[in-house]
Amino acid sequence: MTIIEVENLSFTYGAEAALKNISFTVNAGDFTGILGPNGSGKTTLIKLLLGLLKTNCGNIKLFGKDLKDFKDWYKIGYLEQKSTPPKLMPLTAFDVARLGRLSTKKMPHIFNEQDNTLTSEIMRLTNCLEYKDKLFSELSGGQQQRVLLARALINKPQLLILDEPSTALDSSSKDNIFEMVSQINKETNTAVLVITHDIADIGKYVNKFIILDKKLIFSGNKEDFCRSQEITAYFGPYTPHLMDHLHSCRSCPFADGHCEEGCCKEEHCGHH
Amino acid sequence: MDIIEFLSYAFVQKALIAGALIAVITAVLGVFLVLKRLSLIGDSLSHVALSGIALGLITNTNPVFMAIPVVMLSSLGIYKISKSAKVHSDGALGIIAAAGIALGLIIATLAGGFNVDLLSFLFGSILTVNLSEIILAAVLLLIIFILIYFFYNDLIAITFDENFAQTAGVNTERINIILVLISAAAVVIALKVVGIMLVSAMIIIPPSAALQLAKTFKRALLLASGFSVAGVIIGIYGAFVFNIPSGAMIISADILILVITVLLKNYALKKR
Numbered sequence: 001m002t003i004i005e006v007e008n009l010s011f012t013y014g015a016e017a018a019l020k021n022i023s024f025t026v027n028a029g030d031f032t033g034i035l036g037p038n039g040s041g042k043t044t045l046i047k048l049l050l051g052l053l054k055t056n057c058g059n060i061k062l063f064g065k066d067l068k069d070f071k072d073w074y075k076i077g078y079l080e081q082k083s084t085p086p087k088l089m090p091l092t093a094f095d096v097a098r099l100g101r102l103s104t105k106k107m108p109h110i111f112n113e114q115d116n117t118l119t120s121e122i123m124r125l126t127n128c129l130e131y132k133d134k135l136f137s138e139l140s141g142g143q144q145q146r147v148l149l150a151r152a153l154i155n156k157p158q159l160l161i162l163d164e165p166s167t168a169l170d171s172s173s174k175d176n177i178f179e180m181v182s183q184i185n186k187e188t189n190t191a192v193l194v195i196t197h198d199i200a201d202i203g204k205y206v207n208k209f210i211i212l213d214k215k216l217i218f219s220g221n222k223e224d225f226c227r228s229q230e231i232t233a234y235f236g237p238y239t240p241h242l243m244d245h246l247h248s249c250r251s252c253p254f255a256d257g258h259c260e261e262g263c264c265k266e267e268h269c270g271h272h
Numbered sequence: 273m274d275i276i277e278f279l280s281y282a283f284v285q286k287a288l289i290a291g292a293l294i295a296v297i298t299a300v301l302g303v304f305l306v307l308k309r310l311s312l313i314g315d316s317l318s319h320v321a322l323s324g325i326a327l328g329l330i331t332n333t334n335p336v337f338m339a340i341p342v343v344m345l346s347s348l349g350i351y352k353i354s355k356s357a358k359v360h361s362d363g364a365l366g367i368i369a370a371a372g373i374a375l376g377l378i379i380a381t382l383a384g385g386f387n388v389d390l391l392s393f394l395f396g397s398i399l400t401v402n403l404s405e406i407i408l409a410a411v412l413l414l415i416i417f418i419l420i421y422f423f424y425n426d427l428i429a430i431t432f433d434e435n436f437a438q439t440a441g442v443n444t445e446r447i448n449i450i451l452v453l454i455s456a457a458a459v460v461i462a463l464k465v466v467g468i469m470l471v472s473a474m475i476i477i478p479p480s481a482a483l484q485l486a487k488t489f490k491r492a493l494l495l496a497s498g499f500s501v502a503g504v505i506i507g508i509y510g511a512f513v514f515n516i517p518s519g520a521m522i523i524s525a526d527i528l529i530l531v532i533t534v535l536l537k538n539y540a541l542k543k544r
């Protein structure tokens with residue numbers, strides 16, 4: 001099932017082009033890593049996908065529907081790169097996580113016992129139940145991140161979008177969280193889009209890559225990524241280093257004897 | 273004079289009813305506006321109201337009813353400006369406020385200079401509140417209660433994080449506009465109580481005091497309303513006893529309450 005279809009998408013902030021002519025698709029079950037340098041338009045792309053930014057240049061479909069007709073927001077979980085809630089906001093961690101249930105509500109939008117139970121469950125899963133009664137604004141950055149992750153996961157979304165989820169997290173929480181997301185991806189066939197700067201974090205989980213630098217440098221499977229001429233051209237001497245982090249890449253091209261001329265891992269390859 | 277005698281006057285009762293209604297209106301709206309860092313909007317709207325008031329005085333209609341549509345229209349413009357990333361919104365809001373005052377003074381002068389009525393709007397004169405204004409305040413409060421009943425969690429989500437609210441299916445644009453239009457009406461009615469110069473204080477101070485202490489959103493709304501009503505009652509009594517404009521007395525009482533809450537909060541923090 002196709003979850004996201006993007007066609008010829010372009011976007012400018014004022015006069016400055018942030019994205020040029022982007023096209024790709026995301027299917028159910030895909031675990032896609034989005035990579036690109038600072039300012040390459042990753043966050044902009046996500047905001048366009050979710051309708052937080054608007055453009056007339058290009059087409060976006062979510063779950064087969066034009067973005068402007070899309071209403072089933074409970075199918076999507078989103079963790080923003082940077083959210084700055086008001087400092088004095090009188091909401092506990094629990095209140096914040098529970099807000100994720102809002103997209104499932106009919107009029108009047110009031111939470112019930114079931115919502116509370118679901119909130120506790122998901123907070124236990126993301127390891128933030130212990131501070132559920134603390135004010136959200138008084139939590140540390142990493143603690144807040146887990147609460148927001150709980151909020152994004154609470155409806156068991158079919159599409160999960162995480163914009164640099166690991167920046168505030170210590171390395172063991174990082175692993176926990178990616179492990180958990182990967183499990184959700186496998187068990188419920190949730191499509192996952194993760195933006196990150198550290199390919200080492202997600203290398204062993206992803207099966208697709210999107211590389212952005214205002215334009216689309218690459219979009220496709222991890223296997224193709226390993227062999228891609230575009231990638232070698234784009235990353236230059238950094239390429240082997242990058243590939244080191246891609247778990248299956250280390251074995252993919254040479255194990256099955258498909259290693260080609262110009263492969264990034266050529267020097268390790270028994271085939272040559 | 274003792275409280276019993278004070279309360280026995282019909283015009284005092286009228287003033288207290290109107291004052292209490294308006295206190296709750298500005299407090300509840302204020303909690304949202306303060307948290308969303310939109311409280312400056314209240315300030316510019318109150319200045320724009322001078323033009324509307326002057327227009328009412330010159331055309332010999334009820335100035336409050338004349339000012340409401342004028343201020344509502346401007347509030348839409350102000351909202352658009354504060355949303356647009358292209359202008360520095362606080363500068364733009366200041367300019368609109370200044371323009372409102374300038375235009376108001378021009379109209380007032382053309383109408384034959386300052387008269388007592390105009391001055392009463394500058395500094396507030398709650399003792400001149402009439403029945404139609406009380407009904408207007410009651411209707412406005414009812415609208416606010418209905419909005420909060422149906423959209424309580426939407427309002428919280430918007431206040432907490434607009435991007436999130438939008439991806440939870442909340443029509444943020446519509447709710448924001450409703451909020452701004454209600455604030456416009458509230459500002460005009462509140463002019464009667466505290467005057468143009470001090471109306472934004474009524475929107476900012478009691479909610480700020482409440483947010484020092486409140487641990488839940490509901491409590492913030494209740495505390496803000498309580499503080500605001502207390503300020504109005506103390507203020508009106510003081511104004512009557514010392515023959516000082518009601519606005520000045522009410523805001524002084526509000527500030528006293530704010531100082532107490534800040535001290536309480538610091539005390540609580542130290543004890544922890």
Ligand SMILES: Nc1ncnc2c1ncn2[C@@H]1O[C@H](COP(=O)(O)OP(=O)(O)OP(=O)(O)O)[C@@H](O)[C@H]1O
Nearest residue numbers: 013018036037038039040041042043044045081357
């Ligand atoms: N609100 C904005 N107004 C104007 N320009 C913006 C705005 N937000 C982003 N940009 C510009 O658009 C470009 C892409 O920004 P974006 O936030 O999408 O980058 P990113 O790939 O997410 O970067 P990072 O890795 O730092 O998060 C940058 O050049 C940035 O300066």
Ligand SMILES: [Mg+2]
Nearest residue numbers: 042043044081
């Ligand atoms: Mg970004």
